[in-house]
Amino acid sequence: xxxxxxxxxxxxxxxxxxxxxxxxxxxxxxxxxxxxxxxxxxxxxxxxxxxxxxxxxxxxxxxxxxxxxxxxxxxxxxxxxxxxxxxxxxxxxxxxxxxxxxxxxxxxxxxxxxxxxxxxxxxxxxxxxxxxxxxxxxxxxxxxxxxxxxxxxxxxxxxxxxxxxxxxxxxxxxxxxxxxxxxxxxxxxxxxxxxxxxxxxxxxxxxxxxxxxxxxxxxxxxxxxxxxxxxxxxxxxxxxxxxxxxxxxxxxxxxxxxxxxxxxxxxxxxxxxxxxxxxxxxxxxxxxxxxxxxxxxxxxxxxxxxxxxxxxxxxxxxxxxxxxxxxxxxxxxxxxxxxxxxxxxxxxxxxxxxxxxxxxxxxxxxxxxxxxxxxxxxxxxxxxxxxxxxxxxxxxxxxxxxxxxxxxxxxxxxxxxxxxxxxxxxxxxxxxxxxxxxxxxxxxxxxxxxxxxx
Amino acid sequence: xxxxxxxxxxxxxxxxxxxxxxxxxxxxxxxxxxxxxxxxxxxxxxxxxxxxxxxxxxxxxxxxxxxxxxxxxxxxxxxxxxxxxxxxxxxxxxxxxxxxxxxxxxxxxxxxxxxxxxxxxxxxxxxxxxxxxxxxxxxxxxxxxxxxxxxxxxxxxxxxxxxxxxxxxxxxxxxxxxxxxxxxx
Numbered sequence: 001x002x003x004x005x006x007x008x009x010x011x012x013x014x015x016x017x018x019x020x021x022x023x024x025x026x027x028x029x030x031x032x033x034x035x036x037x038x039x040x041x042x043x044x045x046x047x048x049x050x051x052x053x054x055x056x057x058x059x060x061x062x063x064x065x066x067x068x069x070x071x072x073x074x075x076x077x078x079x080x081x082x083x084x085x086x087x088x089x090x091x092x093x094x095x096x097x098x099x100x101x102x103x104x105x106x107x108x109x110x111x112x113x114x115x116x117x118x119x120x121x122x123x124x125x126x127x128x129x130x131x132x133x134x135x136x137x138x139x140x141x142x143x144x145x146x147x148x149x150x151x152x153x154x155x156x157x158x159x160x161x162x163x164x165x166x167x168x169x170x171x172x173x174x175x176x177x178x179x180x181x182x183x184x185x186x187x188x189x190x191x192x193x194x195x196x197x198x199x200x201x202x203x204x205x206x207x208x209x210x211x212x213x214x215x216x217x218x219x220x221x222x223x224x225x226x227x228x229x230x231x232x233x234x235x236x237x238x239x240x241x242x243x244x245x246x247x248x249x250x251x252x253x254x255x256x257x258x259x260x261x262x263x264x265x266x267x268x269x270x271x272x273x274x275x276x277x278x279x280x281x282x283x284x285x286x287x288x289x290x291x292x293x294x295x296x297x298x299x300x301x302x303x304x305x306x307x308x309x310x311x312x313x314x315x316x317x318x319x320x321x322x323x324x325x326x327x328x329x330x331x332x333x334x335x336x337x338x339x340x341x342x343x344x345x346x347x348x349x350x351x352x353x354x355x356x357x358x359x360x361x362x363x364x365x366x367x368x369x370x371x372x373x374x375x376x377x378x379x380x381x382x383x384x385x386x387x388x389x390x391x392x393x394x395x396x397x398x399x400x401x402x403x404x405x406x407x408x409x410x411x412x413x414x415x416x417x418x419x420x421x422x423x424x425x426x427x428x429x430x431x432x433x434x435x436x437x438x439x440x441x442x443x444x445x446x447x448x449x450x451x452x453x454x
Numbered sequence: 455x456x457x458x459x460x461x462x463x464x465x466x467x468x469x470x471x472x473x474x475x476x477x478x479x480x481x482x483x484x485x486x487x488x489x490x491x492x493x494x495x496x497x498x499x500x501x502x503x504x505x506x507x508x509x510x511x512x513x514x515x516x517x518x519x520x521x522x523x524x525x526x527x528x529x530x531x532x533x534x535x536x537x538x539x540x541x542x543x544x545x546x547x548x549x550x551x552x553x554x555x556x557x558x559x560x561x562x563x564x565x566x567x568x569x570x571x572x573x574x575x576x577x578x579x580x581x582x583x584x585x586x587x588x589x590x591x592x593x594x595x596x597x598x599x600x601x602x603x604x605x606x607x608x609x610x611x612x613x614x615x616x617x618x619x620x621x622x623x624x625x626x627x628x629x630x631x632x633x634x635x636x637x638x639x
């Protein structure tokens with residue numbers, strides 16, 4: 001595999017509804033932005049780009065099969081190679097990685113990954129029904145198919161198992177909303193409090209409306225290239241900031257569609273197959289986990305996402321990361337629910353399993369220059385979802401994982417101020433970040449590590 | 455104090471319109487004005503009846519209609535799935551059916567859904583639960599009845615439960631549901 005650089009990106013404004021444009025034209029907003037940020041014009045980029053990968057989750061929402069080719073057509077990319085990827089909520093993350101493979105394998109020198117979702121075409125509760133069709137339609141959907149319900153069951157188990165509290169969950173929402181207040185691309189622009197989260201309408205106990213991301217219309221695009229691609233683009237006049245941003249780690253994991261079918265492994269299996277290198281090398285952590293298992297914890301059960309842990313471990317190994325909390329400068333992760341952000345802290349090794357709740361309220365995942373209205377015990381170490389995440393930015397499914405890629409590129413280029421017209425969300429001197437994309441109850445999870453060279 | 459709604463519910467359905475305002479002439483100025491118009495949105499209905507097969511899992515539904523709950527077991531390892539599964543995920547071998555109707559069962563996790571997908575909105579609030587069975591390695595998603603959906607408690611986790619069956623089967627997984635073990639028949 002050869003080096004792959006993430007050189008540019010664009011995001012459409014995420015909104016509850018975008019009836020002003022068709023999905024192709026919304027994608028073009030993001031695509032044009034990414035091209036313009038390179039300083040190229042449309043025909044020049046079209047001449048150089050070798051192909052694309054298209055990302056969207058649901059044929060139901062669009063009521064359109066083969067929407068990918070309609071976007072390819074609208075963007076003027078025919079007859080260049082392309083394919084559509086789909087993997088639930090992780091569709092965007094998978095798209096990013098497939099584009100990476102196109103370049104890393106030598107198949108393409110310049111590849112654009114674009115994605116969208118237009119979820120406003122049906123009413124909210126019909127939209128929830130469509131999303132719930134991404135659960136087993138023989139055994140899970142008919143029982144009361146509702147994703148917020150599925151995740152809420154995971155929460156109650158996490159609370160029972162580890163003592164996680166609803167206030168800890170609410171810290172995630174407050175953090176992400178307050179971050180998004182400074183992100184002009186975010187769907188939501190409001191500052192909230194712990195009380196606001198808990199007083200919001202209860203959706204699926206204990207998750208309230210402010211614990212849950214919203215449905216959105218939106219699109220995103222990321223441009224990846226090889227060293228050869230860089231030369232071609234720069235020869236055509238592209239202005240690509242130095243130091244370059246390189247993709248240094250790729251990981252992906254899976255788990256059973258029916259979360260009821262997931263295993264409950266013993267301590268030895270967990271330590272052998274799933275523990276991070278850091279966990280394996282610490283006597284204290286081994287003792288900590290031994291104690292958890294003595295109290296009945298089994299892995300992953302329904303409280304943890306082994307697909308996320310697998311993806312993280314794989315990406316970290318490739319990127320040479322052994323202490324993710326201190327070796328990553330930020331993480332953009334898939335917080336469809338406040339609870340899934342907490343579960344993901346643990347999967348990604350930012351803290352140990354069972355410690356996600358205290359980690360959420362510690363302050364370690366917060367930004368340093370934002371007033372959250374909270375008394376946080378610790379200073380920020382590794383900001384999580386500095387953009388505001390899915391909870392506040394919105395979640396147009398096929399675009400979401402790519403949106404994370406765009407924000408990560410901007411963080412590592414140090415260009416947040418240019419794109420957000422506000423530098424409060426710029427992670428100072430960001431050198432390495434991770435993006436994490438996650439599908440239904442942890443079925444597909446991708447983790448990609450991006451790094452600023454030099 | 456309860457927050458009063460300040461917004462009317464939005465629904466689809468509206469007037470049938472014949473003719474949309476459009477410039478009488480198609481001169482440049484009129485054509486440019488078209489760029490300033492709001493979009494036209496129409497309703498499109500999409501209704502389908504599928505003939506869905508339960509395939510190799512069919513006996514599980516047949517069992518429910520006969521008030522039995524069956525599960526799948528790997529004949530060699532004994533690994534047992536509460537959901538039907540034709541082949542074991544570790545050995546790849548074909549599983550056998552076992553009866554778990556009277557196996558001791560507990561609530562492993564739960565939630566109360568106060569909202570839901572469109573199909574299930576009329577049933578809210580309802581309780582979803584994952585049930586663990588003695589000697590069974592995986593869980594079963596089901597509805598839990600006999601608990602107060604307005605007073606959820608983590609204490610429900612670990613509660614002993616037992617299956618109940620619909621008298622008039624719908625050939626759906628909801629033909630079985632669970633109730634607290636101590637509740638009356």
